[in-house]
Amino acid sequence: MRVLNKIVDWIDQRIGAREILKKELTGYLLPRNINAWYSLGSILLFAFALQVLSGILLLIYYVPDADKAFKSVSYIMNEVPYGWLIRMCHAVGSNMMVLALLLHMLSVLFMGSYKRPRELNWLTGFILFSMIQGISLTGYLLPWSQLSFWATTVATNSANAIPVVGPYLVEFLRGGVLVGPPTLGRFFALHVAVIPAGIAALIGAHLFLLKRTGVSTPPFGKKNTESQLQSDVYHHEDHPGGIPFFPDFALEDLRGIAIYMACFLAVLFFDPYLFFPKDAFIPANAFVTPAHIKPEWYFLANYQTLKIFPNELIGLSLQGAAMTFLALLPFVDRGRERHPLKRPLFMACSVGGLLLWIGLSIWGHFS
Amino acid sequence: MDNSGRRTFLGICLAGLGALTAAAVGWPLFRYLAPRTNKESAGKVVIPEAEVKAGEAKFFEYAGSSAVLLRKQDGSLIAFSAICTHLGCIVQWEKDKQDFLCPCHGGHYNSDGAVTAGPPPKPLPRIPFSVAGGNITVG
The missing domain is CATH 1.20.5 (Single alpha-helices involved in coiled-coils or other helix-helix interfaces)
Incomplete structure (x- = not known):
């Protein structure tokens, strides 16, 4: 310990490290009524780090070539020691991360944390959500299985409904008329370089905005610690008399991460193929379309919407409108009230929307 | 407590x-x-005797590494690891001089694998082989 203290002293004398630690950790006060839902951001950071790490490890053996991709994934799963563990961590982790992200968004919605002055936090978060969907979609193709191939065919084909540029857009996305080796190259570059860099940059922006506006006070629970100043000039939301981030809330975060890991490991070891239909184990064949090809669970509602409407353009426009509405929600819902039970219209719309999404997903699964 | x-x-x-x-x-x-041990390349390597002419060397993969089989001017055979003992480059056979040259730092080995010039600290390690039925089995 004495050596460690000496090292810290040495660094402190040069860059004032203790001052930063005090300001950002022990002196960083959070609302006294903060709850477990606020840990979802840290859980997501942890989940993303796990995806980056397992993704880098997979890159060692994965070959992004249409003739070798499936074989390389089989090699990772069957030959490389613990290759199955790394690959399943990545595959299960992506699904679990989407689930955590949805819960994070729901908690922000129901606690009204997207409202002024946090419109930009919501917007960056919403773009992050879209990018996570993008990284999941591009990653889905990489194992080059029947599932990958045909799910990507269906997903890219939906852009066909866009008037005038649709057919060209589909060809541009695929790098050819049909899904093929050029698509794999494009999706690989997007999945391992372009989108992760974008996500990392947006996480930075999201955290910067959180730091500048301050943590929002939950609209319920113990007595409020928020300083109630409301004005048109910039104001950082302080929480005098609140609880310190370290060690108090850092431990709450750790507890949240431990619960997430427990769920993650439970799926990983007890039902690893939960998210794998049987077509995921058959190499891609451009001449054999499997029956009932389905997207990942979080795209099932989109898939079913496109099936309900005979005109693809209407289905796509509806989804676009819903996504745009959700992205711009802080600019539409401008009331100051944040308690969910005191916002009956919001509650009715959001619970209805949620039930509709769940219903469409279940319908999509069984259709 | x-x-x-x-x-x-x-x-x-x-x-x-x-x-x-x-x-x-x-x-x-x-x-x-x-690193994974490659079972396939860890086994024996069979080379037809006719492929190695007098004064010539044949390079091949052996046990996941590079090896060389040399038939000296007198017709005798000898097998070595082709990895230079200095810094691990692959040696080249110089037919005209009948010696091995490591192009990285100018190490020289004679046809018995002994160091004749340059920085290599040790001779090239020998690899056992046998000859039967017109085939050379290395390993």
């Missing part, structure tokens, strides 16, 4: 748990990254 005793006990438990977690993560990671 007083507070400091409880704190120490919990600290030890936490450190133990941390060590266990580190081992549970570290071991699979090490195994995943550790």
Whole structure:
């Protein structure tokens, strides 16, 4: 310990490290009524780090070539020691991360944390959500299985409904008329370089905005610690008399991460193929379309919407409108009230929307 | 139990748990990254005798590494590792001089694998082989 203290002293004398630690950790006060839902951001950071790490490890053996991709994934799963563990961590982790992200968004919605002055936090978060969907979609193709191939065919084909540029857009996305080796190259570059860099940059922006506006006070629970100043000039939301981030809330975060890991490991070891239909184990064949090809669970509602409407353009426009509405929600819902039970219209719309999404997903699964 | 005793006990438990977690993560990671022994290339290599003419050398892959089979001017055979003992480059056979040259730092070995010039500290390691039925079996 004495050596460690000496090292810290040495660094402190040069860059004032203790001052930063005090300001950002022990002196960083959070609302006294903060709850477990606020840990979802840290859980997501942890989940993303796990995806980056397992993704880098997979890159060692994965070959992004249409003739070798499936074989390389089989090699990772069957030959490389613990290759199955790394690959399943990545595959299960992506699904679990989407689930955590949805819960994070729901908690922000129901606690009204997207409202002024946090419109930009919501917007960056919403773009992050879209990018996570993008990284999941591009990653889905990489194992080059029947599932990958045909799910990507269906997903890219939906852009066909866009008037005038649709057919060209589909060809541009695929790098050819049909899904093929050029698509794999494009999706690989997007999945391992372009989108992760974008996500990392947006996480930075999201955290910067959180730091500048301050943590929002939950609209319920113990007595409020928020300083109630409301004005048109910039104001950082302080929480005098609140609880310190370290060690108090850092431990709450750790507890949240431990619960997430427990769920993650439970799926990983007890039902690893939960998210794998049987077509995921058959190499891609451009001449054999499997029956009932389905997207990942979080795209099932989109898939079913496109099936309900005979005109693809209407289905796509509806989804676009819903996504745009959700992205711009802080600019539409401008009331100051944040308690969910005191916002009956919001509650009715959001619970209805949620039930509709769940219903469409279940319908999509069984259709 | 007083507070400091409880704190120490919990600290030890936490450190133990941390060590266990580190081992549970570290071991699979090490195994995943550790080089794999290639069983196919670890076996014997069979080369037809006619492929190695007098004064010539044949390079081939052996046990996941590079090796060379040389038939000297007198017709005798000899097999070496083709990896220079200096810094691990692959040696080249110079037919006109009847010696091995390592192009990286100018190491020279004679046809028996002994160092004749340059920085290599040791001769080229020999590899056992046998000749039967017109085939040379290395390894």
